[in-house]
Amino acid sequence: MILLVNVIAGLLFGFGLLLSGMANPAKVLNFLDVAGHWDASLAFVMGGAVLVTAIGYRLVFRRPKPVLDESFRVPTARQIDSQLVLGAAVFGVGWGLVGLCPGPALVSLPLASPAIVVFVPAMLIGVAAAVWLKR
């Protein structure tokens, strides 16, 4: 049951990425290009997503626990540390270079463009390296 829920959530998430234009790197780069032909669409992706999530989370957190598990697992860290800032900065550089972040990269993988076939394995190596460093 919980596996099915995860597949459905992933599918919905992926469909949302495709519909929003977020899975098109050209659109992402044009959003980031405030000094060029700025495409503000992605602000609407974030706005729509945050609006629904903020309201939905408020309702969900009224429950003592999730439907299929014993407790909510939400990050508890509060401190702004160097890992957070450094990681975000590095992530932003990579995102700005080609316009792909992890969700859209995975959604694009089955479409098998040459760049994505290179990008995703490199991304997985980066993920593994960071997990290893943070252990």
Add this chain to the structure above:
Amino acid sequence: MPVQTEFTPLASAAGGALIGCAAVLLMLMSGRIAGISGILSRLIWPSEGSRPFEAFAFVLGLLLAPAVWIVALGQSVTQVMTDNMPLAAIAGLLVGFGAVYGGGCTSGHGVCGISRWSKRSLVATAVFMATAMLVVFVTRHVLGAGS
């Protein structure tokens, strides 16, 4: 010249709302944050309580999305990607490493974290937006690269 794209506020907001629904569904049912980099780290480096099978199921859903899109809507997916392979490799490494080292990416910090009014996520989102915009500014307007 960079490829021009059309401003699509309606489709983008609707797509964003779907992403939000997925995040709320995951929290309601399994109590987890829908952060892709977090899900990926649970999958490729399983640890106590990381539930790699659930992470795999979520990733499977993401991977099925284009097929469902093409069958349901009868239209292909519009994408313009870089054709610079070394750049794709470097960017992939930076994206994977930075997202996990910084505790989240556009989904974990940018959507889920901001929706919980997490100060850490607000800072992270501001930082990665800023560096990404700076990189695009430099590559397009200083170095003058095509993409």
